[in-house]
Amino acid sequence: MYKSSILKLKIFTLLRICAVFLTLNAFSLPVFSQETLKEGVEKKFEPSEVILEHIADSHSFHILGNTSVPLPVILYTDKGFEVFSAARFEHGKADYVGKYYTYRLINDKVNIVGANNTLLASATVLKLNSSLIDFSITRNVISMWMSILFLVIIFIAVSSAYKKRQGQAPKGLQSFMEPIILFVRDDIARPNIGYKYRRFMPLLLTIFFFIWINNLIGLVPFFPGGSNLTGNIAVTFVLALITLILVNLNGNKHYWKHIFVPADVPVWIWPLWWVIELVGIISRPFALMIRLFANITAGHIIVLSLISLIFVFKSLYIAPVSVAFVVFMDVLELLVAALQAFIFTLLTALFIGSAIEEAHH
Amino acid sequence: MIGSIAALGAGLSVIGAGIGIGQIGGKAVEGIARQPEAASKIQTAMIIAAALVEGAALFGVVVSFLGLK
Numbered sequence: 052m053y054k055s056s057i058l059k060l061k062i063f064t065l066l067r068i069c070a071v072f073l074t075l076n077a078f079s080l081p082v083f084s085q086e087t088l089k090e091g092v093e094k095k096f097e098p099s100e101v102i103l104e105h106i107a108d109s110h111s112f113h114i115l116g117n118t119s120v121p122l123p124v125i126l127y128t129d130k131g132f133e134v135f136s137a138a139r140f141e142h143g144k145a146d147y148v149g150k151y152y153t154y155r156l157i158n159d160k161v162n163i164v165g166a167n168n169t170l171l172a173s174a175t176v177l178k179l180n181s182s183l184i185d186f187s188i189t190r191n192v193i194s195m196w197m198s199i200l201f202l203v204i205i206f207i208a209v210s211s212a213y214k215k216r217q218g219q220a221p222k223g224l225q226s227f228m229e230p231i232i233l234f235v236r237d238d239i240a241r242p243n244i245g246y247k248y249r250r251f252m253p254l255l256l257t258i259f260f261f262i263w264i265n266n267l268i269g270l271v272p273f274f275p276g277g278s279n280l281t282g283n284i285a286v287t288f289v290l291a292l293i294t295l296i297l298v299n300l301n302g303n304k305h306y307w308k309h310i311f312v313p314a315d316v317p318v319w320i321w322p323l324w325w326v327i328e329l330v331g332i333i334s335r336p337f338a339l340m341i342r343l344f345a346n347i348t349a350g351h352i353i354v355l356s357l358i359s360l361i362f363v364f365k366s367l368y369i370a371p372v373s374v375a376f377v378v379f380m381d382v383l384e385l386l387v388a389a390l391q392a393f394i395f396t397l398l399t400a401l402f403i404g405s406a407i408e409e410a411h412h
Numbered sequence: 413m414i415g416s417i418a419a420l421g422a423g424l425s426v427i428g429a430g431i432g433i434g435q436i437g438g439k440a441v442e443g444i445a446r447q448p449e450a451a452s453k454i455q456t457a458m459i460i461a462a463a464l465v466e467g468a469a470l471f472g473v474v475v476s477f478l479g480l481k
Contacts, residue, residue: 242456338467345470394463401460 098359106279106351109159109190110137114274122193126161127184128152137187161185191286194278198264206260235259235396243400244407251403254297258290259396266347266388270381281391282347284340291340294399299332302406335402339395346391350384418476425472432465 113119121138130151139147140156147154152163152171163171163183172183205224212225221229240248240255265280280286308314310328313321357380360373440458444451 238452238456338464338471341470341474342463342467345474346466349473390459394459397456397460398463 096359096362098356098363101359102352102355104159105355106282106348107159108278108283110140110156110161110187111142112190112193112274113277122190123188124154124161125186125188126154127186128163129182161187190278191280191283194268194276194280195265195286197275198261198268198280201264202260232256239393239397239400243397243404245404247407248400251400254293255396255400258293258399259392262290262343262395263389263392266391267385269347269351270384270388279347279351281343282351284344287340287344290343290395291336294339294402295332295336297399298336298402298406301403303409305408305410306406335398339398343391343395346387350380350387354380354384418479421476421479422473425469425476428472429466429469432469433462436461436465 110124111119111121121136124133124135124137126133126149128151133149133151133154135147135149137156139145140154142156146164153165155162155164155170157170157173160173161183162173165171205228209225209228212222216222216225220226235256236248236252239259240252244251262281265286268276269279269281270276310332311325313324316324354377357373357376361367361370436458440454443454447454
């Protein structure tokens with residue numbers, strides 16, 4: 052009797068979860084079907100096109116169904132700044148005639164077009180001498196600001212609770228955060244950095260929670276989520292750059308001595324040794340960058356390709372299979388979201404620890 | 413053609429990571445079974461090693477991903 056009621060309850064929860072996911076997918080249907088039906092002619096469904104569009108950065112924020120919010124485009128051309136709304140592009144269908152040039156959106160990237168439809172320049176952030184630099188507030192930028200806001204609200208609440216309830220047991224949000232903070236301190240910082248761990252705790256906590264919350268937001272398919280921040284190579288590049296700079300700024304005498312004047316190594320090998328050490332210094336943060344980027348992007352690609360299966364086969368019967376796999380992958384991605392935040396923080400702590408280690412003779 | 417070769421490359425790099433992580437996981441479980449009290453230390457070392465192996469495989473995947481374009 053008792054057991055059967057529990058069983059019923061479990062089945063009901065399962066059904067409810069399935070119902071929620073089915074409705075979510077129904078909401079995202081228009082986005083996909085838009086691709087298949089263009090101007091009345093049935094275009095062949097290209098999964099890779101749709102997937103790449105969904106994981107890349109964009110000039111509009113997709114909310115739910117067919118509604119999306121255009122975001123400001125800020126361009127720095129060789130003649131000066133130009134600011135306008137991405138709505139002027141009408142989803143890439145129209146050109147925008149600005150103060151200095153005419154702009155066109157191709158694959159969600161802003162380009163300058165001259166007379167006779169020739170492309171003069173495309174937007175870039177890396178080449179500083181280029182005539183068009185894109186400083187737009189894109190989907191990823193908005194998403195990053197939102198996650199920063201979340202973190203600030205959570206942590207100000209928690210820290211004020213610590214001040215108010217000094218000497219008392221933690222309560223509410225505080226008791227949820229405390230074990231995680233202690234985990235970062237006791238399992239990541241202290242064993243890998245040593246007794247000087249205190250200085251690096253703010254950095255490690257920031258990295259851990261920033262990556263974790265952005266991984267989780269990336270899993271949500273509608274409004275607060277919908278972006279792919281930690282699956283963007285520029286974001287992970289900057290995170291890895293922070294690690295690179297911090298490790299080398301904190302490197303002590305022994306760290307530099309090991310690199311430049313290695314003991315027990317013949318002098319004629321030293322130049323080769325320097326090259327190898329330099330590669331080592333660069334490649335460790337580089338691996339951090341690629342690891343986070345590739346893990347999160349791969350997760351998004353798998354989920355999107357499983358959903359694309361429905362549109363590839365054009366059959367309703369494949370939908371339950373695909374949704375079941377998507378639910379499974381999403382649960383796995385929950386684990387990966389926490390694991391990648393943990394690994395990034397752990398390796399950062401390990402690199403710092405190896406840089407500030409005292410010599411043991 | 414380039415797309416299918418890139419897919420082959422991604423598959424090959426995943427084989428390497430699969431062997432590596434399988435070895436690491438198997439050996440870690442053996443170690444924990446032999447010395448359960450060292451489980452937490454073994455787990456940390458296992459995750460670090462797995463992350464390093466995975467990093468090498470992901471280089472391969474990303475390179476083949478770049479090869480697509």
